[in-house]
Amino acid sequence: MNLISVRRLNKAFAGVQAVQDVDFDLAAGEVHALMGENGAGKSTLMKILAGIYRKDSGEVLLDGQPVEADSPRAAQRMGIGIIHQELNLMNHLSAAQNIYIGREPRKLGFLLDEDALNAQARAIFEQMHLRLDPRTIVGHLSVAKQQMVEIAKALSFESRVLIMDEPTAALNDAEVSDLFRIIHRLREQGVGIVYISHKMDELQQIADRVTVMRDGRTIATAPMAGTSTERIIAMMVGRELAREAAPPPETSSPPVLQPIVLEVRGLCRGQVIRDVGFTVRRGEILGFAGLMGAGRTEVARAVFGADAIDAGEIVVHGRAVRIRSPQEAVKHGIGYLSEDRKHFGLATGLDVETNIVMASLSRFVRLGAMVDAGATREAAGALVRQLQIKTPSLAQPVLLLSGGNQQKIVIAKWLLRDCDILFFDEPTRGIDVGAKAEIYRLLRALAQSGKAIVMISSELPEVLRLSHRIVVMCEGRITGELSEREATQEKIMQLATLRDTTRKAA
Amino acid sequence: MSVSDIQPAANAAVAGASDQASPVKRLWFRPAARQKLLAFASLIALVVFFGFASPNFFQTDNLVSILQATAVNGVLAIASTFVIISGGIDLSVGTLMTFCAVVAGVVLTYWGLPLPLGILAAIAAGALVGMTSGSLVAKLKVPPFIATLGMMMLLKGLSLVISGTKPIYFSDTPNFSVISQDSLIGYFVPALPIPNGVLILFLVALVAALVLAKTPLGRYTFALGSNEEAVRLSGVNVSFWKIVIYAVNGAICGIAGLIIASRLNSAQPALGQGYELDAIAAVVIGGTSLSGGRGTVIGTIIGAFIMSVLTNGLRILSVAQEWQTVVTGAIIILAVYTDILRRGKNG
Numbered sequence: 085m086n087l088i089s090v091r092r093l094n095k096a097f098a099g100v101q102a103v104q105d106v107d108f109d110l111a112a113g114e115v116h117a118l119m120g121e122n123g124a125g126k127s128t129l130m131k132i133l134a135g136i137y138r139k140d141s142g143e144v145l146l147d148g149q150p151v152e153a154d155s156p157r158a159a160q161r162m163g164i165g166i167i168h169q170e171l172n173l174m175n176h177l178s179a180a181q182n183i184y185i186g187r188e189p190r191k192l193g194f195l196l197d198e199d200a201l202n203a204q205a206r207a208i209f210e211q212m213h214l215r216l217d218p219r220t221i222v223g224h225l226s227v228a229k230q231q232m233v234e235i236a237k238a239l240s241f242e243s244r245v246l247i248m249d250e251p252t253a254a255l256n257d258a259e260v261s262d263l264f265r266i267i268h269r270l271r272e273q274g275v276g277i278v279y280i281s282h283k284m285d286e287l288q289q290i291a292d293r294v295t296v297m298r299d300g301r302t303i304a305t306a307p308m309a310g311t312s313t314e315r316i317i318a319m320m321v322g323r324e325l326a327r328e329a330a331p332p333p334e335t336s337s338p339p340v341l342q343p344i345v346l347e348v349r350g351l352c353r354g355q356v357i358r359d360v361g362f363t364v365r366r367g368e369i370l371g372f373a374g375l376m377g378a379g380r381t382e383v384a385r386a387v388f389g390a391d392a393i394d395a396g397e398i399v400v401h402g403r404a405v406r407i408r409s410p411q412e413a414v415k416h417g418i419g420y421l422s423e424d425r426k427h428f429g430l431a432t433g434l435d436v437e438t439n440i441v442m443a444s445l446s447r448f449v450r451l452g453a454m455v456d457a458g459a460t461r462e463a464a465g466a467l468v469r470q471l472q473i474k475t476p477s478l479a480q481p482v483l484l485l486s487g488g489n490q491q492k493i494v495i496a497k498w499l500l501r502d503c504d505i506l507f508f509d510e511p512t513r514g515i516d517v518g519a520k521a522e523i524y525r526l527l528r529a530l531a532q533s534g535k536a537i538v539m540i541s542s543e544l545p546e547v548l549r550l551s552h553r554i555v556v557m558c559e560g561r562i563t564g565e566l567s568e569r570e571a572t573q574e575k576i577m578q579l580a581t582l583r584d585t586t587r588k589a590a
Numbered sequence: 591m592s593v594s595d596i597q598p599a600a601n602a603a604v605a606g607a608s609d610q611a612s613p614v615k616r617l618w619f620r621p622a623a624r625q626k627l628l629a630f631a632s633l634i635a636l637v638v639f640f641g642f643a644s645p646n647f648f649q650t651d652n653l654v655s656i657l658q659a660t661a662v663n664g665v666l667a668i669a670s671t672f673v674i675i676s677g678g679i680d681l682s683v684g685t686l687m688t689f690c691a692v693v694a695g696v697v698l699t700y701w702g703l704p705l706p707l708g709i710l711a712a713i714a715a716g717a718l719v720g721m722t723s724g725s726l727v728a729k730l731k732v733p734p735f736i737a738t739l740g741m742m743m744l745l746k747g748l749s750l751v752i753s754g755t756k757p758i759y760f761s762d763t764p765n766f767s768v769i770s771q772d773s774l775i776g777y778f779v780p781a782l783p784i785p786n787g788v789l790i791l792f793l794v795a796l797v798a799a800l801v802l803a804k805t806p807l808g809r810y811t812f813a814l815g816s817n818e819e820a821v822r823l824s825g826v827n828v829s830f831w832k833i834v835i836y837a838v839n840g841a842i843c844g845i846a847g848l849i850i851a852s853r854l855n856s857a858q859p860a861l862g863q864g865y866e867l868d869a870i871a872a873v874v875i876g877g878t879s880l881s882g883g884r885g886t887v888i889g890t891i892i893g894a895f896i897m898s899v900l901t902n903g904l905r906i907l908s909v910a911q912e913w914q915t916v917v918t919g920a921i922i923i924l925a926v927y928t929d930i931l932r933r934g935k936n937g
Binding site: 155156157160172173174175176177181182185186188190194195196 | 763804805806808809813814816817819820821823824825826883884
């Protein structure tokens with residue numbers, strides 16, 4: 085009998101169907117891998133089980149009985165625990181205090197019983213065969229140990245179902261095998277474990293069954309042993325989607341004869357960026373593919389001077405340069421359009437004109453202090469026409485415009501700043517389909533006009549459609565480079581999950 | 591270590607000391623402890639300096655006056671310690687103190703009710719106002735800085751309104767001055783004429799330290815300041831505890847109101863603004879992090895003493911009033927800067 089059965093579950097957010105008619109089973113004493121691309125609906129499904137989201141329709145059966153967890157608390161009482169990808173701990177408190185927050189043992193009704201607290205936590209650590217002093221301050225622990233504290237917390241509710249969302253994302257190999265030992269032990273004790281991960285080799289080691297999700301639906305469930313990595317990737321990507329029926333880039337042949345405008349060599353930053361090197365030519369769109377957390381944004385930020393680097397060389401127009409701040413990057417003609425436009429790219433409360441000229445204001449200053457309003461209006465107006473930004477006027481507050489037009493304003497800003505190397509980080513995130521096509525056209529036009537473009541995108545069809553060349557990253561390293569001709573979704577996914585198994589405990 | 595020194599970190603650090611460097615070294619490298627040691631050393635240095643610089647500094651009268659000043663600021667600073675550890679801020683503690691004093695004046699002098707009722711009314715008024723601020727922050731999601739800035743002005747006006755814009759004297763309640771001015775200790779040990787206000791300060795400190803270290807309220811105060819979202823996801827009623835924290839803060843402000851009114855033998859409705867900055871300064875100098883999650887009552891007490899010794903010492907050295915203010919401002923900036931340094935290194 086199944087510990088948990090999910091039947092025809094549905095959940096939509098603002099009209100987008102995140103989970104659609106999903107069926108999912110978890111048996112006691114089983115490790116069940118859940119796989120799928122970013123946005124396939126894995127996390128939504130799990131958050132419904134954990135009481136963080138409410139389902140729209142469908143059924144969740146626990147021991148064959150229909151249940152409804154309407155809060156994390158309620159789910160915990162039913163014995164369903166979740167360990168989020170991002171740890172949720174109070175760093176200033178001890179391990180035991182974290183585990184029992186909100187349920188502290190008391191004496192005399194109003195005093196905390198710290199001895200009982202530590203004893204209970206110690207008992208759980210022993211059950212996990214984990215050597216850890218429950219009094220240790222969590223902020224002083226390694227990420228791996230912090231994760232163990234989260235697991236201990238989930239177990240303290242006597243969880244029978246444990247959901248782990250990419251638990252090894254921040255662990256080294258030694259720590260991963262510690263985690264696996266604990267997972268094995270829990271499995272022997274009859275705990276059912278849902279294990280979300282992109283790491284094929286890990287899943288081959290630990291999982292009993294695998295379920296693949298795509299576009300909010302469950303595609304298939306199969307025993308892990310005997311299911312090849314290729315088959316899983318094929319299910320994740322979906323054959324019918326491969327190479328969308330879109331016209332190939334109408335840019336002429338790949339600009340191989342154009343000069344290289346940006347070359348990055350040996351870029352390193354901690355564990356996040358490991359020996360990354362690439363080149364971009366004038367008129368080229370270089371796609372950066374990979375899974376979330378592969379280090380693509382970090383590379384862009386490092387080149388742009390937003391984060392300090394440990395090592396590496398950046399060559400712009402054939403000259404080695406040192407970029408220590410975004411200000412210096414802009415001076416060298418490098419612009420970065422962040423994935424979070426609202427937070428980093430735009431002052432959304434201000435008007436269109438102000439946003440466009442913001443990065444180039446010094447150019448419009450006359451007599452030492454006055455901003456030449458006529459000149460800024462003219463410059464902003466010209467860009468609004470050139471990029472076909474749909475706005476009633478230059479005085480329109482940016483936040484009243486659509487996502488696509490906001491994105492164009494960010495582009496306008498960097499164009500006015502004379503940047504000829506542009507990093508686009510998820511340029512179409514949060515933009516509707518029609519506007520996407522327009523952004524694509526614009527990116528191509530920019531490349532044709534001689535800009536060098538680096539485009540980071542998690543949407544494979546988008547990368548395939550726009551890029552002249554595709555660089556794939558995994559765990560901070562570049563795992564491969566594909567030409568426009570040889571690139572397919574399968575090949576990219578394979579490279580994006582190509583882990584460095586030789587990497588030893590740091 | 592004194593009782594009030596207990597904070598969640600203390601036990602663990604001692605326990606972990608054996609497998610690391612020597613206990614002394616570990617203590618020094620623990621930022622919270624280091625800040626406290628530093629603050630304590632600064633206090634001693636200030637006392638020694640002023641003692642040498644002016645023969646008047648160690649006069650009994652002068653020491654008593656330092657203690658008197660510390661009683662008020664110290665109690666207010668303890669109130670702020672709760673809110674600041676929880677990751678909030680309360681700018682209204684100064685005018686709330688005055689408001690509570692005026693409430694006591696209205697109850698005792700205008701209405702002629704007995705002393706215990708006046709004391710109760712002052713503390714209850716403080717708790718009530720604290721609950722209001724807490725509700726604004728927790729329920730209506732008004733940023734604490736703004737909510738309590740508004741409350742600061744609101745209370746300033748309200749104190750003037752209910753007092754009729756003039757001081758209220760406690761002429762009908764002769765026992766009122768006993769609260770702060772007399773010396774219970776001096777009665778038994780004539781050589782130690784420590785005013786009762788200071789006795790109250792240490793009593794409040796003791797209870798506050800115990801609450802922070804030993805009760806669920808204390809645990810949630812640290813937890814909220816450390817990671818509010820984690821507390822919420824753990825199923826704790828975050829709004830409720832925030833309101834309780836602000837209410838406790840308000841009630842302690844009520845106690846401060848009683849001390850200052852007793853010392854002046856009157857409720858001065860125009861007084862109070864500016865006290866909140868001294869209180870916050872004392873808290874920060876004492877090693878409590880403005881970003882929350884970390885802090886101690888003993889540190890706050892040391893901070894409060896630093897502030898009052900500094901003010902007093904500069905005065906008896908005949909430093910001009912305006913320069914005293916300049917120095918105090920610089921000290922506050924320095925204290926906040928060390929807090930930022932600490933945060934930078936430890937997240």
